[in-house]
Amino acid sequence: MEPLTIALGLAQIAPSLLRYFGVGEKPVAIAEQAIALAKTVTGAASGEQALAALQADPKLAQDYQLAVIKADGELETAYLADRQDARDRDVKLRQAGYANKRADLMVLFDVIGLVACLVVLSLFRADIPGEVVGLLSTIAGIFGLCLRDAHQFEFGSSRGSRDKDVLLSGVKK
Structure with a gap:
């Protein structure tokens, strides 16, 4: 399964992840972070196994939700990085007279x-x-x-x- 598909499955368990996916953002990087976190929480070797474990065990799903909340700062940084690049580009265009x-x-x-x-x-x-x-x-x-x-x-x-x-x-x- 590709990272985005797994991440959307993980977002069913931790819906707060959905706010990080959208036009202009770097969804694959965020998906990979969400999968790595799921693998850490479940101890699974792959994203598919982690998703299956979270779907099967409500306690693990709750632990994953808490881990997502704790990791929110890192995810927010990745989310805002793309916007900052766009603003930087806009400022540079204006400074160059365009x-x-x-x-x-x-x-x-x-x-x-x-x-x-x-x-x-x-x-x-x-x-x-x-x-x-x-x-x-x-x-x-x-x-x-x-x-x-x-x-x-x-x-x-x-x-x-x-x-x-x-x-x-x-x-x-």
């Missing part, structure tokens, strides 16, 4: 998509079936979340703000 046109276009298209969904919902709500209203509402929510993510990247999120401020100031930690 604009990040790709990011600007992404935000522009998110705004256009959100406004289009809201206009259709506002003007044609009575004329379209409920399923379409639900679908358009979901799409509008996705565009809104994309804008939120762009704002968190630009202006800082709860965990990344300090690192971004240090990066922008040019001061080494």
Whole structure:
């Protein structure tokens, strides 16, 4: 079994692992850390054996959940490393006098998509079936979340703000 498949099985036992998987992150590295932790807790030789042992024994599953909580700091570091690289790239582009046109276009298209969904919902709500209203509402929510993510990247999120401020100031930690 490949690492991501095993890690998704492990995430059924410790759901907090799911927050580390997503676009832009390094899911294979995180999956390998989750598997190594499972092998340590169970004493198994392989990821498949560790997953099977955790699924079969509730006590081991509980021990694994506790180990995941304790290892959260290391996993969080791996999770944030990719975001830091993206911010560093963005800062270097600006310092070199370039604009990040790709990011600007992404935000522009998110705004256009959100406004289009809201206009259709506002003007044609009575004329379209409920399923379409639900679908358009979901799409509008996705565009809104994309804008939120762009704002968190630009202006800082709860965990990344300090690192971004240090990066922008040019001061080494």
